[in-house]
Amino acid sequence: MANQGRSKTASRKNSPRRDRSPASVFINERRLLRDLNAISKIGIGSGGSVTRLVFSVKDLRSRQLLMHLLGQAGLKIHIDRIGNIFGRLEGLHPNAPAVLVGSHLDTVMHGGKFDGTVGVVGALEAVRTLKEGRVPLASPVEVVCFVGEESSRFGFSTLGSSLLAGEITFEDLTHAVDQDGTKLGDILSNMGIYWENLASLKRAPSTLKAYLELHIEQGPILEAKKKKIGVVTSIAAPTRFRVIFVGQADHSGTTPMEMRKDALVAAAHLIIAIEEVCLKFSHVNKGRVVGTVGALKIEPGVINAIPGRAELSVDVRSIKAEAKDRVAKLVKSKAKEIARVRGVKVQFLPIRSENPVALDKDIGSLLEEICEDKGLPYEIMPSGAGHDAMQLAKITRAGMIFIPSRRGISHSPMEWSDPKDICLGTQVLLETIVRVANEAL
Numbered sequence: 026m027a028n029q030g031r032s033k034t035a036s037r038k039n040s041p042r043r044d045r046s047p048a049s050v051f052i053n054e055r056r057l058l059r060d061l062n063a064i065s066k067i068g069i070g071s072g073g074s075v076t077r078l079v080f081s082v083k084d085l086r087s088r089q090l091l092m093h094l095l096g097q098a099g100l101k102i103h104i105d106r107i108g109n110i111f112g113r114l115e116g117l118h119p120n121a122p123a124v125l126v127g128s129h130l131d132t133v134m135h136g137g138k139f140d141g142t143v144g145v146v147g148a149l150e151a152v153r154t155l156k157e158g159r160v161p162l163a164s165p166v167e168v169v170c171f172v173g174e175e176s177s178r179f180g181f182s183t184l185g186s187s188l189l190a191g192e193i194t195f196e197d198l199t200h201a202v203d204q205d206g207t208k209l210g211d212i213l214s215n216m217g218i219y220w221e222n223l224a225s226l227k228r229a230p231s232t233l234k235a236y237l238e239l240h241i242e243q244g245p246i247l248e249a250k251k252k253k254i255g256v257v258t259s260i261a262a263p264t265r266f267r268v269i270f271v272g273q274a275d276h277s278g279t280t281p282m283e284m285r286k287d288a289l290v291a292a293a294h295l296i297i298a299i300e301e302v303c304l305k306f307s308h309v310n311k312g313r314v315v316g317t318v319g320a321l322k323i324e325p326g327v328i329n330a331i332p333g334r335a336e337l338s339v340d341v342r343s344i345k346a347e348a349k350d351r352v353a354k355l356v357k358s359k360a361k362e363i364a365r366v367r368g369v370k371v372q373f374l375p376i377r378s379e380n381p382v383a384l385d386k387d388i389g390s391l392l393e394e395i396c397e398d399k400g401l402p403y404e405i406m407p408s409g410a411g412h413d414a415m416q417l418a419k420i421t422r423a424g425m426i427f428i429p430s431r432r433g434i435s436h437s438p439m440e441w442s443d444p445k446d447i448c449l450g451t452q453v454l455l456e457t458i459v460r461v462a463n464e465a466l
């Protein structure tokens with residue numbers, strides 16, 4: 026996603042120093058990196074890739090380790106019905122709304138060690154440091170690990186945080202199917218989780234003071250601009266759907282070219298068309314749109330048969346809702362045109378369509394102030410990737426802190442963030458938690 030950000034180089038001269046007591050409380054860097062590494066080993070595969078798909082055994086194992094660490098830190102653990110994990114540190118006013126801090130532990134297929142995990146382990150480290158340092162906090166603080174932020178298994182993202190925000194419908198869940206045809210609804214009911222129980226997971230906004238999330242940038246901007254921290258202003262939202270072309274499976278040797286109804290060739294034309302359409306919407310200021318076909322299923326999928334069925338996943342994203350919606354519409358009309366010209370049928374299956382989300386301006390200003398105070402160069406920027414924060418922003422004030430990603434690579438075994446940056450981001454998170462937990466509402 027394009028940078029639409031503004032650069033800031035911290036200048037302490039201009040910011041008068043006020044009482045900022047958390048500056049004397051420092052995270053335990055060794056412990057943070059030790060726990061990050063321990064979680065990263067769960068699901069490790071070839072080339073250092075990590076795979077912990079939602080509801081897989083590896084995902085559950087990583088969550089088990091987190092619960093152990095939350096317990097060791099003396100936090101009060103609560104697991105809700107979908108499996109979101111909370112570790113609570115009480116504040117001076119136990120009935121005050123809580124500051125939620127976290128991210129996710131599930132990963133994409135063959136992903137990296139940092140996406141989501143940095144935010145969960147960073148939240149844990151910040152909160153256990155505050156507990157050990159007996160730092161006075163007016164509000165309670167809860168470390169949270171959300172279930173199923175990644176869409177790589179079901180095409181459906183931010184499952185746990187969407188439920189907390191009351192943003193999921195029964196239809197959303199029934200449409201969600203993985204590559205093997207396993208329905209999300211069936212997995213849930215096998216675990217004794219039913220829709221009737223999930224609808225009640227929505228958290229009352231009155232119980233929340235704010236949500237904070239530390240995350241790797243997953244893009245190249247911070248590294249390129251030599252910035253240490255990204256202050257996130259907004260999050261691009263995806264519109265996702267499946268396109269299914271149905272032609273005629275037939276013999277690859279006997280069917281003349283002009284008599285074929287090849288569903289995959291229709292899909293190939295659509296893939297090219299999506300790239301062309303998105304390239305026309307590449308103006309950063311008008312709201313750059315990106316479009317991706319990341320999964321393709323072909324039937325019968327053998328070397329000697331013409332594909333009779335091709336199913337594509339389409340993911341269209343932008344910071345600007347109108348631009349994204351226009352592109353999604355154009356993609357659908359292109360698909361219809363291709364189907365008509367090639368004599369195949371086309372069908373669309375919705376996955377989910379969301380609106381871009383603005384994060385809280387006051388938390389953004391607070392983050393800027395903290396960076397100024399610490400003399401850290403920072404960038405004010407939108408997020409092209411989706412995050413749990415985009416759901417939480419619907420029920421509370423949400424803020425996000427980015428740290429640099431080497432060469433901007435993410436959702437790949439090559440994903441890397443410098444341990445020093447991870448520690449720095451966690452320290453900024455800690456200081457933000459203290460300020461937000463103690464601010465008057």
Ligand code: GLV
Pocket residue numbers: 174175176182409410411412
């Ligand atoms: C989350 O990682 C996303 O797909 O943006």
Ligand code: MN
Pocket residue numbers: 129140141174240411412
């Ligand atoms: Mn993530």
Ligand code: MN
Pocket residue numbers: 133140175436
């Ligand atoms: Mn991700």
